[in-house]
Amino acid sequence: MKLALKILGGVALVVAILVGVVLWNTSQFGPKTDAQAAITLPEPPAVDVAAAAESLGAAIRIQTVTYASGDPKPGADQPWIDLQAALRERYPAVFAKMAMEKVLTHAMLMTWTGTDPSLPPVILMAHQDVVPVNPGTDADWTHGPFGGVVADGYIWGRGAMDDKGSLIAILEAGDALAKSGWTPKRTVIFAFGHDEEVSGRGAQEIFALLKSRNVTPAMVLDEGFAVLYNFPLTGKPAALIGVAEKGYVSFQITAATEGGHSSRPPRDSGAVRIARALIALEEKQMPADLSAPPFNEMIQAVSPDLPFMTKMAFANQWLLGSVIAGQVGGDASANAIVRTTTAPTMLTGSIKDNVLPQRASAVVNFRIHPNDSVASVTQHVKDATAHIAGLTVTQYEDGIGSEPSPVSATDSEAYRVLEAVARATGGGEVAVAPALVIGATDARYASAISKDAIYRFAPAIYDDVDLNGFHGTNERLSVDNLGRMIKGYAQIMMALCS
Template sequence: MYEKGQLLPHPQATVSSSRQRSLWTSLVQVAAVCVLLKISVFDAFIVPRLRNDDSEILAKCEQVEPLFPKGNPALSKMDDYIASPKFLNETVSRMAAAIQIPSESYDDLGPVGEDKRWDIMFDFAAYLEKTFPLIHGTLSLEKVNTHGLLYTWQGSDEKLKPTVLMAHQDVVPVAESTVGQWTHPPYSGFFDGRYIWGRGSSDCKNNLVGIMEAVELLIDAGFQPARTLILSFGFDEEISGAQGAGNLSKALTSRYGKDGAALIVDEGAGMSTVWGSTFALPGVGEKGYIDAEIIVRMPGGHSSVPPAHNGIGVMSELVSLIEANPYEPRLYSDNPFLSLLQCGAAHSPEFPSKLRKLLPSHGSQTCSKKDKLALEAAKSGDIVKYLFTTSVAPDVISGGVKVNALPERVRVLVNHRVNVGERPADVQVKLTKLAQQVARKYNLTVHAFNDESESPLSITLNTHQILEPAPVTPTSVDAVTPYAILSGTTRAIYGEKLLMAPGITTGNTDTRYYWDLTKHIFRYGPSWDGESEGLGGIHTVDEKLSIPAHIKGVQWYSLFIRNIDQADLE
């Protein structure tokens, strides 16, 4: 997941565990993709059980029954094999070989075909071809923009919209200065009996290999899909996905048309325990994104005769003003975190009473009023607050060229992650007003997001990257829906004690390019063993993967492919 360093959730405590852990430690570990809320100090009284008049709350988080596909002896034998020690040994070998290919992507990579650092992707494609011969003999493979891998398993019923499973081949680079800090070398694929170690083990070669393993086994068992199955593997997700997913999505949309796919499952959120319950939290939304560039132009000169405020001073004042005017927490009706709160109120015995009291009146608030529910929830800490608050972070600053010369041009980049229910345009309006406030004080001209050239004595605002918040995936279970199938499959694998609730991510996966292909996008990591904790070292030292969790993921993909194939989707 792009920029997911602290975004991708991973397994937490078991459903039945009596060991209590701080939710916020868990949330830092799972980092807001599947974030959950828990007040650090619970109310003095135990939240009462649901009363008869709470049926409306319960209905807002209805749980589906575990869903098992109609099987046959060959498929049942396959299910038993996935759970066998033989498969464990084989999947360890496959994962180790995948990890040993250092398919790193770098921010400064040049075009595909010109920059030789892309060539490592040839090795990874060759590994897949050698390791999964049945897939390469049964599915059609297209290579999009050289390294994008698009596998199609044609279904027998062309009227059914296809299922799309996604993952990415690339990994974040390992900094040379950190290699000695790894418990096992970063590209060793070392297996210690429970975990396999190495870069990419949990982000996200586990998903890619798990998908391939499930499909290979289904082919071997004689399964033939009615619904076309597509595997779409990008190669530059860690640097925004433009060359990989950006081209793969165009190929698929051109072929199947707008809303031409039934659903997409990509990497994303997993499971977490809070309020006395364990939830699976498929990401059904993503915050938006905007990078704003601010440039202050003021006169130069010799620093021995400085003005009261030069460009650095004025920029500092503007940055301070920006930080002094943060966005307020607000839970709009389509924010998945609001649905998560409703699920907690409906099903969790330790759901905080303050939040429970605020839930029924939340929708009656006008836009001009403060959002009491959001403000109460935000008290739990920034890791939760920013699931329903636009964030602001000045991240890059430069100005001046010599210690005895006044700076003539000072530049700052400010990153924003835009709340669901708001827009990047709202950010532009607010920044413009703050810039105008400083400009009036120093008699400067403001050029605000209008492509005007910089001029002397001015503040210029530009946009570098912009992305609207993702459309929110429907989560109704009143009929046979993609969310219902995903929920039923997950509860079939992990049991009825596991609750399903919508999740949200603050970062963006490769699905940012697929919005036109389907309304049903799930950012979900099904691998969970009920014991492992933490992010597994994603984007840092000692990345590792629980093999029991990985095997659960293979079971999930196998079951989901069959369940969605048999579903009569509306």
């Protein structure tokens, strides 16, 4: 009896200590507060936001649509010529201050040389092209997709958010600064690619050119994230600053077989082996990593807004890590930011129901987490399917794939300025967190000249309805957001380059 009581007492003590440790860790879990944002943002010159909204509408009406790599084809590039003429006409002050270089004919590289050219420059990016509107969906738009209508507090049309909003806001900010007599100490560069939505060759060439000039920037800023009105993890607003983006590679897995009549099928045919390969890849996912940046830093930064149980779980990964990993892995959006994802996309077999395929194949698309590389994914695909006979694995269309970007710094002056602008954009109270961009942007090419200073953020607040417009129907930007963006870009230039 005494012994039983002693054991019970011991267990109770262990449980109490455990609970104490869990609660202590939870209470200590929070954003890093390293002298964060002792930055007072400068007050930028006033702009006429209504006139800026009309400029954005005019830019939307010029249909710089790209469909395939190599667009715009020679002879089909009049919209790019028209867009640039319109920009030059609307923003004469900044065009007068900045030297213009055209790269691959239509990509724009504009340089405002600072009074101290030895300082690393700041590079602001946007792209001139837009994605097409799905045929047959024009009538679903409240205002025509290329009408550039300003109504109900919004500028409506394809490109309003992606990415002519940033293009116009950066030029508005630059033009207002130029007119105000402001002169940068640090060089300011605008890099406006012409084909981001298809291949980004314009941006690729711009960064190759800057690399040849040994340019190492203090900051590169492109599209990617913004202030999200409803951040799914917390259910509250959060400003996300993209500090990295995933890589991209696809593999074709092929099984060659004899083919023949389906009345006398072999066991384990090519089609079946392809199916087994897909199941093997589905069941052997690449590892999730909740402790790597930017995911761990993002969770820390938004932790004050997390529900208590979620915060407790993240604060005690030594105990609850497998529980969280299971939950994160079961949510498609969360899963995409903690691991390299596996997505079978194209399947081919025979062309008739009674004919066995002579060649069955599947294409599997991987979005590569910064922990992995094209080489490690290649090895993973081979390992996971090694037990299935007669398969060949090749990179799809002989593509070279794109490596994940490096993860940029969150303790630099550039990040602190962005953090201050992001917080101000969100109204002053919002959590600001580094994050991983899962799509591809032109910023990936900036890796050629920087390993730690590339960020993806627009100083705007997007709600769930706004986000549906990205590449979808009823793309629109609120006039308020255009005002926030102009102000934010101006503050970034003034804070970093004055």
